[in-house]
Amino acid sequence: MADTTTEPDDRPLWGPTAYLLLVRIWMRAASQYRVSLLLTTVAQLFTTCLDLIAILVIYSHVRTIGGFTLPETLYLYGTTRLAFAVSDALASGVENLATMIRLGNFDLVLIRPVSSLAQVLADQFTPKRFGKLAAPVLTLGWAIDALPLHWTAAKAAVAIGTVVCGLVLYCALWVLTGCISFIAVDAQEVANSFTYGSENATEYPLSIFGRPLGLALTFVLPVAFVTWQPSLYVLGHPDPFGLPEFLRFASPAAAAVLSGLAALAWRACIRHYRSTGS
Amino acid sequence: MTTTSTTDPIILAEGLTKAFGSSPGRFRRRRTTDGGFTAVDGIDLRIAPGELVGYIGPNGAGKSTTIKMLTGILTPTSGLLRVAGFEPQRDRVRLARRIGVVFGQRTTLWWDLPLKDSFTLLQRLYRIPPDRFGENLAYYTAALDLGEFLDRPVRQLSLGQRMRGDITAALLHDPAVVYLDEPTIGLDVVSKHAVREFLSDLNQRTGTTILLTTHDIADIERLCSRVVAIDHGRVTYDGSIDDLRADRDLETVVRELYLGRSLVDTTE
Ligand SMILES: Nc1ncnc2c1ncn2[C@@H]1O[C@H](COP(=O)(O)OP(=O)(O)O)[C@@H](O)[C@H]1O
Ligand SMILES: [Mg+2]
Numbered sequence: 001m002a003d004t005t006t007e008p009d010d011r012p013l014w015g016p017t018a019y020l021l022l023v024r025i026w027m028r029a030a031s032q033y034r035v036s037l038l039l040t041t042v043a044q045l046f047t048t049c050l051d052l053i054a055i056l057v058i059y060s061h062v063r064t065i066g067g068f069t070l071p072e073t074l075y076l077y078g079t080t081r082l083a084f085a086v087s088d089a090l091a092s093g094v095e096n097l098a099t100m101i102r103l104g105n106f107d108l109v110l111i112r113p114v115s116s117l118a119q120v121l122a123d124q125f126t127p128k129r130f131g132k133l134a135a136p137v138l139t140l141g142w143a144i145d146a147l148p149l150h151w152t153a154a155k156a157a158v159a160i161g162t163v164v165c166g167l168v169l170y171c172a173l174w175v176l177t178g179c180i181s182f183i184a185v186d187a188q189e190v191a192n193s194f195t196y197g198s199e200n201a202t203e204y205p206l207s208i209f210g211r212p213l214g215l216a217l218t219f220v221l222p223v224a225f226v227t228w229q230p231s232l233y234v235l236g237h238p239d240p241f242g243l244p245e246f247l248r249f250a251s252p253a254a255a256a257v258l259s260g261l262a263a264l265a266w267r268a269c270i271r272h273y274r275s276t277g278s
Numbered sequence: 279m280t281t282t283s284t285t286d287p288i289i290l291a292e293g294l295t296k297a298f299g300s301s302p303g304r305f306r307r308r309r310t311t312d313g314g315f316t317a318v319d320g321i322d323l324r325i326a327p328g329e330l331v332g333y334i335g336p337n338g339a340g341k342s343t344t345i346k347m348l349t350g351i352l353t354p355t356s357g358l359l360r361v362a363g364f365e366p367q368r369d370r371v372r373l374a375r376r377i378g379v380v381f382g383q384r385t386t387l388w389w390d391l392p393l394k395d396s397f398t399l400l401q402r403l404y405r406i407p408p409d410r411f412g413e414n415l416a417y418y419t420a421a422l423d424l425g426e427f428l429d430r431p432v433r434q435l436s437l438g439q440r441m442r443g444d445i446t447a448a449l450l451h452d453p454a455v456v457y458l459d460e461p462t463i464g465l466d467v468v469s470k471h472a473v474r475e476f477l478s479d480l481n482q483r484t485g486t487t488i489l490l491t492t493h494d495i496a497d498i499e500r501l502c503s504r505v506v507a508i509d510h511g512r513v514t515y516d517g518s519i520d521d522l523r524a525d526r527d528l529e530t531v532v533r534e535l536y537l538g539r540s541l542v543d544t545t546e
Contacts (some may be wrong), residue, residue, distance in 0.1 A: 012375070018403060030390075107381070110351045112403060113374035273353075
């Protein structure tokens with residue numbers, strides 16, 4: 001066909017395309033060490049099942065926790081875990097940022113004609129991150145099967161939206177934790193407890209923390225939106241804290257706001273990047 | 279703007295300054311008012327397209343800091359800076375396709391993958407047209423003798439081989455400007471010679487503008503028609519190499535420059 005596109009091909013490669021290219025090359029690099037890859041993937045699979053076992057053990061002694069039955073809890077656990085596991089697979093390259101900055105290798109990220117964020121997120125991508133997906137997928141599948149729910153299109157959409165918003169929110173958190181490593185290169189430990197800590201907080205029904213903490217988690221940490229509010233709607237469960245109904249559907253807004261904040265913070269960090277003396 | 283020049287400079291810096299906020303354990307010789315440390319202190323630089331400039335000065339003079347501002351890695355504290363018409367920090371991603379950067383102490387190559395895989399990835403990242411890429415790769419493979427290790431993982435390469443790979447990686451997209459920060463550091467005599475001849479040929483064949491940082495007098499002598507020397511973040515010499523060695527040998531003059539003697543006052 002006649003090529004009528006007169007657009008000068010001066011644009012940088014689109015971020016997501018660059019991300020996928022880099023993910024592919026890092027996976028190829030990781031597959032050079034096949035045995036180690038296989039072992040760590042299996043190990044990954046087992047460790048992610050440990051939480052699940054803990055929940056099952058607790059429920060073998062009591063019928064409900066904070067008014068939630070086992071399938072309901074597994075639903076909460078599954079959605080959070082799935083959102084987190086996908087974000088972990090997509091974005092945990094950020095964990096290498098502190099090292100990159102300290103060694104001065106972040107300089108090399110900034111000389112390439114593609115998004116710095118895409119490069120950092122894809123950094124050292126390994127297929128073993130997919131190992132974390134197994135447990136949440138199985139849990140969620142089982143919970144949905146066991147829940148005595150009448151599924152409507154709206155509920156299904158909210159359920160899918162829960163995972164998507166959660167995933168976006170977690171990715172934004174990953175980026176924000178990356179920003180912390182710009183500020184204090186040694187603060188990566190603190191940053192990790194931030195992401196992983198908040199994940200554990202939403203994994204169990206929020207009501208076991210009591211009202212003040214539950215409210216704090218809902219408003220102070222937007223993480224509670226990940227599963228809690230929309231899941232109350234899906235499960236047809238009244239909010240034990242009695243918060244207004246519209247919050248059940250506020251997840252997309254929370255995800256959008258936090259993503260915007262993360263993008264702004266990232267830009268500011270790049271602008272103030274100090275490099276290292278060489 | 280201020281001075282008239284026959285061609286527009288491809289690199290233009292006026293009063294370029296970089297101050298780092300105070301950080302523990304650093305030299306504190308030059309203090310700014312806010313307690314920071316001025317690594318580059320009001321540099322003026324005009325480099326015309328096609329020039330091959332040696333950028334020299336003792337360790338800690340501010341050479342790498344300058345290059346990092348020229349690439350957009352660091353944001354200048356003050357001053358004006360244009361490279362190929364771009365403001366480096368602001369237009370960093372777009373500028374990246376016009377420049378090539380080689381850091382002697384770092385590699386941009388993928389450690390665990392064959393050298394060739396890094397090149398094909400760069401083709402995609404820089405959006406190099408396939409035929410252009412093929413031509414360039416063939417040319418550099420011949421010119422830098424990459425053939426025998428193109429399929430070997432980068433981690434297995436010698437320093438000299440890796441540097442040749444890194445130079446190729448910085449040039450595959452036909453950059454208009456190339457910065458090389460100590461590209462010959464740690465190389466043996468043969469590799470140094472190969473890199474030197476290659477850079478000279480590149481500059482003459484394609485008219486690529488080259489800014490080269492080195493501590494090796496032979497690099498400067500063989501390659502650079504013009505030398506810019508800095509010390510303590512200030513330009514101490516800017517002129518032709520012939521003027522520099524007019525009455526004494528180059529090594530003596532360079533040693534004096536390194537000892538902080540200003541030969542020519544270029545700041546006026
Ligand atoms: N990221 C940084 N933070 C603080 N000080 C720095 C940083 N980078 C460089 N410096 C300081 O700035 C000065 C110039 O450094 P540099 O440009 O690397 O010198 P050169 O490359 O000429 O050896 C040095 O004193 C160095 O310690
Ligand atoms: Mg240096």
